[in-house]
Amino acid sequence: MKKNVLIIGAGGVGQVAAHKCAQHNALLGDIHIASRNIKKCLAIIDSIHEKGSLQNPRGVLKAHQLDAMDTAAAQRLIEQTGSQIVINLGHAFVNMSVLEACIATGAAYIDTAIHEDADKICEAPPWYANHEWKRKGRCAEQGVTAILGCGFDPGVVNAYAALAVQEYFDKVDSIDIIDINAGSHGRYFATNFNPEINFREFTGQVWSWQDGQWKSNRMFEVQRTDELPVVGTQTAYLTGHDELHSLSQHLDVPNIRFWMGFGEHYINVFNVLRNIGLLSEKPVRLDNGQEVVPLQLVKAVLPDPASLAPGYVGKTCIGNLVKGSQNGQPREIFIYNVADHVEAFAEVGSQGISYTAGVPAAAAALLIAQGTWDVRRMVNVEELPCQPFINLMNRMGLPTHIREAGREDMLLGWDEPETEAAQA
Incomplete structure (x- = not known):
């Protein structure tokens, strides 16, 4: 131990x-x-x-x-x-x-x-x-x-993908990981994680795993709209993300994509920052001779993500929409979690x-x-x-939930020996 x-x-x-x-x-x-x-x-x-x-x-x-x-x-x-x-x-x-x-x-x-x-x-x-x-x-x-x-993504969604392949399907045709933050922090503009890392996800190519090979798109080029549990109708955009790069190698699934929700305001501000060069990682020289990295400057003026917690309201919904077949019949399930910003702040700040x-x-x-x-x-x-x-x-x-054919269930888990982790 x-x-x-x-x-x-x-x-x-x-x-x-x-x-x-x-x-x-x-x-x-x-x-x-x-x-x-x-x-x-x-x-x-x-x-x-x-x-x-x-x-x-x-x-x-x-x-x-x-x-x-x-x-x-x-x-x-x-x-x-x-x-x-x-x-x-x-x-x-x-x-x-x-x-x-x-x-x-x-x-x-x-x-x-x-x-x-x-x-x-x-x-x-x-x-x-x-x-x-x-x-x-x-x-x-x-x-x-x-x-x-x-x-969670990567992480929990990887476990959801493995669960679907192992327990719910004989054959999986596609896994679409959907990440929606339907919360509001009340600031004009902010990122939920380190801005430097967050923006890097969206300034390069969007890689997805389609038909058993890598496909490249531009950010905000492809979108989808889904009716999701608790958070309702949401639009998400095809985005490159970590978990695709391991799931594509470890699971026999020809199509694995990642979709993230963005509001119009976020997209507009992001595009302005990018288009005028403020998301660049290449140093620029000021008139006084000082060098500044634009992206690091943007990070410095944006709110610290940790500072958003006290005023954050609303919920997140993150899960895997999995399609395939079992016993020769088509099947579709959504394995997901819903988290509450207010409850999280009350428990852990x-x-x-x-x-x-x-x-x-x-x-x-x-x-x-x-x-x-x-x-x-x-x-x-x-x-x-x-x-x-x-x-x-x-x-x-x-907690993990599963939606199938309009029915919502909490995934209560499997019978397992009582471990010290379970007792703790």
């Missing part, structure tokens, strides 16, 4: 994961939070104490300053804290440095997004092959558990988007701690047993 958790990153997702780990610290052991800005870590610790989140009130809960781009520093912190599980919730540029520290120390590794090279946008698919999967052999040789992309990303990461830590997911190799979520993951999230605040 592994214990003692180091959470790297003190944004909104880090806050959620820290609260959820604290709620299960009887099993997980010591909880450490690290960031370049230690004040953010200390604020999360204050929030955990204020809400009484520590399951074991005498448990260790400490803050640390760390530059996660420094592999040696990350390795030292892992060793100093005795952390056997690392949840990497820093920005996507630090993934490989943190993973290298885990390989060196033997600590289990969890992240929620694919690694990005700061000098490259929208690399050739499949994206995981450009960085993460090159380290598969070393993880296996060292017996290091590395779980990639274990937020973060908005619903952060909640949907942070809870799965903490659930993965619990499954590693009690051995179910401690596989001692590198995997994407769809390669792991999905039943205990979905069962655990049902109890941790992210």
